[in-house]
Amino acid sequence: MKTNLITPEGYRQLQQEHDHLWHEKRPEITKIVSWAASLGDRSENADYTFNKRLLRQIDRRVRYLRKRLPDLQIVEYSPQQAGKVYFGAWVEIENEQGDIKRFRIVGPDEIYERKDYISIDAPMARALLGKQVDDEFSVRTPEGEKTWFVNSIEYCI
Incomplete structure (x- = not known):
């Protein structure tokens, strides 16, 4: 089991990672997926397939951070x-x-x-x-x- 301790700097970095993924990276990838989906046949569309996979990775990391951050204890x-x-x-x-x-x-x-x-x-x-x-x-x-x-x-x- 992982220890729930973290330094103040480490907590800030995880919070910044979450904010970057949620507010910047995810909307950017969502636009690309929407654009690629509008082109039609998704089975042969590399842009759609790659970015859809990337979107799942972002969502997985955001879910992990949202679950983990409240459990962390900042040690000053x-x-x-x-x-x-x-x-x-x-x-x-x-x-x-x-x-x-x-x-x-x-x-x-x-x-x-x-x-x-x-x-x-x-x-x-x-x-x-x-x-x-x-x-x-x-x-x-x-x-x-x-x-x-x-x-x-x-x-x-």
Whole structure:
């Protein structure tokens, strides 16, 4: 089950996506479908077939967003979080081989198309929660147990 947490920025992005799809993209595609349908035989009409499929994808995403947005809980930064890893933190970690990773812990709805975000539901994020700079922690991976060290923690305010 997905966590219902989201950052304020993530919520705004989902809301903007919904608004763009509903107020701009859907009316545009609907016009194209209507125009293509007016040409007659729909079975051989590529414009009609393609745009009708696109319209279904838009409608599916809009339905998902309308259902998901009210369920999301926006997590604002709190000064009490300073110095420890919690939701919304930018974290830099390093392993014993010197490999460094930097990412932000966010909700599962925010990670798509971002290489520098991980979900709060990910094992790495779960292992990091509550840690401080210089803390050591372990994460179970398919290759076995991996040990990491926390180098830095930042929050976007």
